Amino acid sequence: MLSREKNDLLTQVGPGTPMGNLLRRYWQPVAPIAELRERPVKPVRLLGEDLVLYRDLNGTHGLVGRYCPHRRTDLSYGWVEQRGIRCMYHGWAFDQTGACWEQPFEDTSEPEGRFRSKVRTVAYPTAELGGLIWAYLGPQPAPLLPVFEPFTWDRGFVQVVLSEIECNWFQCQENSIDPVHFEWLHVNWSAVQRSSTGDAAFGPRHVELTFEEFEFGFICGRRTEDRAGGSGLPWASVRSKPQSAGLVCLWPNALFTGNHFEWRVPVDDTKTLIITWWYSPRPTDLGPLIQDPVPYWYGPVTDPVTGRWLSGQPLNQDFAAWLGQGTIADRTMERLGRSDAGVIMLRQRFFDELDRLDRGEELMGILRDESRTTCVELPIHDRQRYAGGISREAFEADLAAKRKRFADGSYYSFQAGQPEHVRRAYEQAMGIESAG
Secondary structure, three states: OOOHHHHHHHHOOOOOOHHHHHHOOOOEEEEEHHHHHHOOEEEEEEOOEEEEEEEOOOOOEEEEEOEOOOOOOEHHHOEEOOOOEEOOOOOOEEOOOOEEEEOHHHHHHOOOOOHHHHOEOOEEOEEEEOOEEEEOOOOOOOOOOOOEHHHHOOOEEEEEEEEEEOOOHHHHHHHHHOOHHHHHHHHHHHHHHHOOOOOOOOOOOEEEEEEEEEOOEEEEEEEEEOOOOOEEEEEOOOOOOHHHOOEEEEOOOEEEOOOEEEEEEEOOOOOEEEEEEEEEEOEOOOOOOOOOOOOEEEOOOEOOOOOOEOOOOHHHHHHHHHHOOOOOOOOOOOOOOHHHHHHHHHHHHHHHHHHHHHOOOOOOOOOOOHHHOOOEOOOOOOHHHHHOOEOHHHHHHHHHHHHHHOOOOOOOOOOOOOOHHHHHHHHHHHOOOOOO
């Protein structure tokens, strides 16, 4: 268990808090690029700050304070122009640096005045990568935005899925270093839900866990029992094959499993934006796929009929577990066991990094080497499957299994609610003849 003070250190992310200061040293994904092309102004709350994300008529993204410094009117109701965003109340206009470039009445009444040069709003740098808009809220100089290896692949279909859930970010991130939950939350609970008699066939048990730190987080290995005898290795033990792990707790607030990332972006202390970047390998008889823009959608969290949390898909099951811990998990009341070795390791690394931040030292996973900007490799199980694509035969076999399992014709089984237009885009990208 943790003391109340240490729990607060891990969970409070607002301006001026220790964890808030730490997370502001890293780039955070904030929205899909495609969404800003459809609607160029979007209110955003990030790390406890109210902001406005916009795309001006030149295609430049800006992230500025939500309230106009003139009379504190909500800039998310303003409009974009060639140079930036304009407040609808009195027409004051701001660019992506936060500079005020026009104050219509003041400029007219005092043409030689310099009032606008004295007015600025909060502004943060943005960048584009992987179909997402990223933001950096920390001090300069900003670190490099890591171009992780999957962002360079072009042999698959990418989709971005977003959901906002009402709980603290850290209980979501602890899930990234908890392999045993796969056995119970995703395998056994799924079996129980599918069983009509209550007599579910449970999956193999975990018999060994391994955790290994690397430059960008932690590699998790696991060994499960093989009920036919011997031992199964669905994820390689990191002691023997460190580059073959199936689960990476990506520092500071993400999960990576080879074909997808999940970022747990703190909205504030009590809400988290979950952003999933999912890559589906394409058959090798098809050429490279360029997606501009990458499709996105917002996934539901609750059943509209019952009001209960959705629980049929893996990520929805995760949501239910995290939300079930309360808005902010009370770690003063917990009783940790041997399966929580990774969770303990993760917490201690955060406490150590907070101490390093206090000393003014460089933090874990910060990238400043320009020579590494083209591609940052991560531990990936079955890299060739993703980077090079899969055979048409293997793809068709996987497709047949999905159609048998999912009566609704879904190809995306990780989260509920994939819209029809994204399904159709997937079919077109993969050369699938629709089953209707």
